[in-house]
Amino acid sequence: PPLFEQLQPKRCSLSWISCGFQVLEPEGASLLPRQLPCSVTTGLLVIGCLLLLLCGGWLLGTMFWLHGPSSQQPHRPPPPACGRTPEAWRFDCYPERTVVVTRELCEARNCCFIPAAAPPASKKRHQNGIPWCFYPADFPSYSLASLDKTLLGQKGSLVKEVKTYYPGDILTVEVETRYETDSRLHVRITDPSSSRFEVPIPVPAATKKAENPDYAVEFSKQPFGLIVTRRSTGTVILNTTVAPLFYADQFLQFSTSLPSPFIYGLGEHRSTFLHDVQWNTLTMWARDVPPMEETNLYGVHPFYLSMEEGGTAHGFFLLNSNAMDVALQPAPALTWRTIGGILDFYVFVGPDPGSVIQQYLEVIGNPAMPIYWALGYHLCRWGYNTSNSTWEVVKSLRNSGIPQVAFGGLNVWNAARHGPGPARSRPPEGSYWPFDEGLKRGVFIKDAEGKTLIGKVWPGLTAYPDFSDEVTHEWWYDNLRRFHDKVPFDGLWIDMNEPSNFLDGSTNGCPENSIEHPPYTPGVLGDLLRAKTVCATAQQKLSLHYNVHSLYGLMEAQASASALKRIVAKRPFVISRSTFPSQGMYSGHWLGDNRSQWKDLYTSIAGILTFNLLGIPLVGADICGFSEEPQEELCVRWTQLGAFYPFTRNHNAIDMQPQDPTAFSPLARTAMKQALLLRYSLFPVLYTLFHHAHLHGHTVARPLMxxxxxxxxxxxxxxxxxxxxxxxxxxxxxxxxxxxxGYFPESLWYDFYTGDSVRSKGEKLQLAAPLDKINLHLREGSVIATQTPNLTLWVSSGQPLHLLSALSDDGSAGGDLFWDDGESIDTYESEQYAYIVFNVAQKVMTSQVLHNHTEATFIPVASASFYGVKEKPSQVLVNSQDATFNYSDNQVLTVADLGLKLSENFTISWS
Structure with a gap:
């Protein structure tokens, strides 16, 4: 049965071997296959058949008792003895990292203990990742005591008779399933006897039950479990019967099988794009630390995308902000462990991966449309020291013809001294308006005794604004407005907002209680919730910091974006280090304090792909690396890659050698300049992609899958x-x-620069890559608009367009272009935009203006190229008028000097 295969891939079987038959034990069993003599074969077969009939009858009866005649009982393997539980299906009963697990400790939890042959080393609890202490099949869990229909689905009561080993075990909880859309299931498991913290991000409220859902939901009564299957294929995409459910005051846990080992998301971690399911635990708790493996980093995103057989995909989102572990194991299976809140989760059934992300963003919100200039090349460093030194770098870039974000009359020295950050320095009272006014309004986070909590960041003792309080948002606006009156900045970079603290907790320490030291502490760096941040017991308007810590960056981004809209009356540009689901509505993100190493260059690709899955497409890494001395070759290759980050910024640390393009040899400088000019020429493409991300929830930087x-x-x-x-x-x-x-999936591909074609059946190809080139290919069937690049985006944005069509074998292609003034808020919503669709079919290109606006009237279409024109044309017509053209041996047709208006429909044809 399909579900049985999910749970136990290597099944027991009876197979004829010569005259006897062989009994195959489950994977992981200690018994070896054994052959039985022919004399007992017949008797054993008869007995076996009788047993199968009896067991089958018992199973059918059990199914009828559990679900009634109209329900399907989920298939579960019989409870095996401890030794017969396959290693891949052993769910960790003792996940505490700092404890040496012994048989006595394990069996005190009524769990199975099978250690490695050698005694464990200090603090070691696994042998090759396999838990030594794991749950037996009959471990006490909840039972489904009742189940009633609701307007949107079902609501049931779960009861448990025996308390387990974490304190505050809740014996009765409620489960509610809501069939919100045909592709989205919403499940909530809550404690009806108390009010527990819930994440306050706005999510859509369904008003009626989905009429024809693409998923089916089954309930297991004893032990309780949910099984969600895809109706079209029968694939099990969620099965929580594989391990017990826990619901205690400070410990919530459930597990599920996975249909494949292909799982993505679960940010923020430094890893490959595809997560490793070989006993890999990912911890989530916002933390200021340079990106490194096996460590919780700046952001928290409890969402994963999973691929299924045949190319379908589903997603899962746990709406919870408390510290948590996500444990992956090779079954494949996954376990969620969190220390607060409720179990509030969504299942998205796609069916393709792009649809999964769209459905996820329907819940958390689509990303904002960025202001146009923010997509340019940013140059930044910690340690320019003076405005004069900064101006020298700007002039050097301009003299070398290297494009950049426009740099006006900003008083850099003043900005460096007084620029706002996530925390406020605490000088002597009476000397600093933001601190004094903050004290007066009560905007700072309080310690457990109700006093202003003081930590340490830049440049010293620090108070932390409580962005969960609307009063703080208004204080934040007042600070930014006062600063903008002196230094007219255009955007905000909010850093250190995990929030970071150079102390553990505060200058006065933290209380010693179960909030600071919960019964279970996820695998956070430092083994303490307060490690390099504020006390978990700190008080905020919304809740204890214990519950809202990982929301800090999101709430600051909300306050910052709101304030910028009021101050500059344009789209806000905010870049934040710490992030949480829905952050893309308010800010972009950079991948943190990376290093000038080749590995950091490589892992940045996984970073930008993951954050595009998570709804934050405006993302990039520090080009050339933040810390350590930059190498010329590394910086060239990183600039080429960084030219295709959605957010492109070169940033390095104090006391490091300069790493802007002008700091290197003429050869390197030219290579970097070419890469950045290439980016600027592709801005019509990039800007249109961001429009689709904002409007439809699409990705910008996109995985090949x-x-x-x-x-x-x-x-x-x-x-x-x-x-x-x-x-x-x-x-x-x-x-x-x-x-x-490079791997080229099955398709016809064209070299972007030359139009040379590459027909692939799905194969790896070796490409020339001299130091001054990044390989770029255009997929068949596409039309894109490029633009003559210039030193700034505002100049580039008015340059003539060149249309580039990559034809399929049948001569077809299509594409589109979104255009507006680049800075006004909600131009799509207020219909202040132009939208043009391009199509090529049967040797005719048509441009159709679906929505017009004055912005498009300023942009001419100067030329067009068509890759893959199989025969040299004898005539080319533009709006039915003869036109000159060029046709090359590699089947590229180019028509120049068009003089067309983007705001008017036109045709280009050939014969």
Whole structure:
């Protein structure tokens, strides 16, 4: 049975071997296959058949008792003895990292204990990741005591007779399933006897039950479990019967099987794009720490995307902000462990990966449309020291013809001294308006005794604004407005907002209680919730910091975006280090304090792909690395890759050598300049992709598997990526090479620069990659608009367009262009935009203006190229008038000097 295969891939079987038969034990059993003599074969077979009939009758009766005649009982394997539980299906009963697990400790929890042959080393609890202490099949869990229909689904009562080992065990909880849309299931497990913390982000409220859901939900009564299957294929996408459910005051846990080992998301961690399911635990609790493996980092995103057989996909989102562990194991299976809140989760059934992300963003919110200039090349460093030194860098870039974000009359020295951050320095009272006014309004986080909590950040003793309080939002606006009156800034970079603290807790320490030291502490760096942040017992308007810690960056971004709208009356540009689901509505993100190492260059690709899955497409890494001395070759290759980050910024640390393009040799400088000019020429493409992200929840930087979900070879690729569906980027991520190997899914591809075609059946190809080149290919069937680049985006945005069509074998292609003034708020919503669709079919290109606006009237269409025109035309017509053209041997047709208006429909045809 399909579900049985999910739970126990290696089943027991009876098979004829010569005259006798062989008994195969389950995987992981200690018994070896044994052959039985022919003389007992007949008797054993008869007995076996009788037993099967009896067991079958008992099973059918049990199914009828549990579910009645109209329900399907989920298939579960019989409870095996401890030794017969396959290793991959052993769910950890003793996940505490700092404890040496012994038989006595394990069996005190009524769990199975099978240690490695050698005694465990200090603090070690696994042998090759396999838990030594794991749950037996009959471990006490909840039973489904009742189940009633509701307007949106069902609501039931779960009861448990025996308390387990974590204190505050809740014996009665409620489960509610809501069939919110045909592709979205919402499940809540709550404690009806008390009010527990719930994450306050706005989520859509369904008003009626989905009429024809693409999923089916089954309930297991004893032990309780949910089984969610895809109706079209029968694939089990959620099965919580595989391990017991826990619901205690400070410990909530449930597990599920996974239909495959292909799982993505679960940010923020430094890892490959495809997560490792070989006993891999990912901890979530916002933390200020340079990106490193096996560590909780700046953001918290309890969402995963899982691929299924045949290319379908589903997603899962746990709406919970408390510290948590997500444990992956090779069954494949996954366990959620969190220390507060409720179990509030969504299942999205796609069916393709792009649809899963759209459905997820329908819950958390689509990303904001960025202001146009924010997509340019940003140059930044910690340690310019003076405004004069900064101006020298700006002039050097301009003299070298290197594009950049426009730099006006900002008083840099003043900004460096007084710029706002996530925390407020605490000088002597009476000397600093933001601190004094903050005290007066009561905007700062309080300690357990109700006094202003003081930590330490830059440049010293620090008070922390409580952004969960609307009063703080108004104080924040007042500070920014006063600062803007002196230094007219355009955007905000909010840093250190995990929140960071150079102390553990505060200058006065933290109380010693179960909030600071919960019964179970997830695997946070430092083993304490307060490690390099404020006390978990700190008081905020919304709740204890214990509950809202990982929301700090989100709440500051909300306050910052709101204030900027009021101050500059344009789209707010905010870049935040700490993030949480729905952050894309308010800010972008950079991947933190990386290093000038090749590995950091490579892992940045996984970072930008993951954050596009998480609804924050405006994302990038510090080009050339933040810390350590930059290498010229590394910086060239990183600039080429960074030119295709959705957010492009070169940033390095104090006392490091400069790493802007002008700091290197003429050859390196030219290579970087070419890469950045290439980015600027592609801005019509990038801007349109952000429009679709804002409007439809699409990704901007996109994994190959999103466009080729049936090609399993694409599932682990994180050295290449796509812009949208059309542009394939193949960067160099290794030193000392002039070639790169890229995977080309089955399609017809064209070299972006030359139009040379590459027809692939789904294969790896070796590409020339000299130091001055990043490989870029255009997928068949696409039309994109490029633009003559200039030193700033505002100048570039008015340059003539060049249309580039990559024809399929049948000569077809299509694309679109979104255009507006680049800065006004809600231009789509207020219909202040232009939208043009391009199509090519039967040797005719048509441009159709679906929505017009004055912005489009300023942009001419100067030329068009068509890749893959199989025969040289004898005539080209533009709006039925003869036009001059060029046709090259590699089947590229180019028509120049068009003089067309983007705001008017036109045709280009050939024969």
């Amino acid at each position: 999103f466009e080729f979900p049936k090609d399993v070879q694409t599932y682990a690729i994180d050295k290449q990526f796509l812009w949208g569906k059309s542009l394939l980027v193949t960067p160099v991520v290794d030193p000392g090479v002039d070639q790169v190997v």
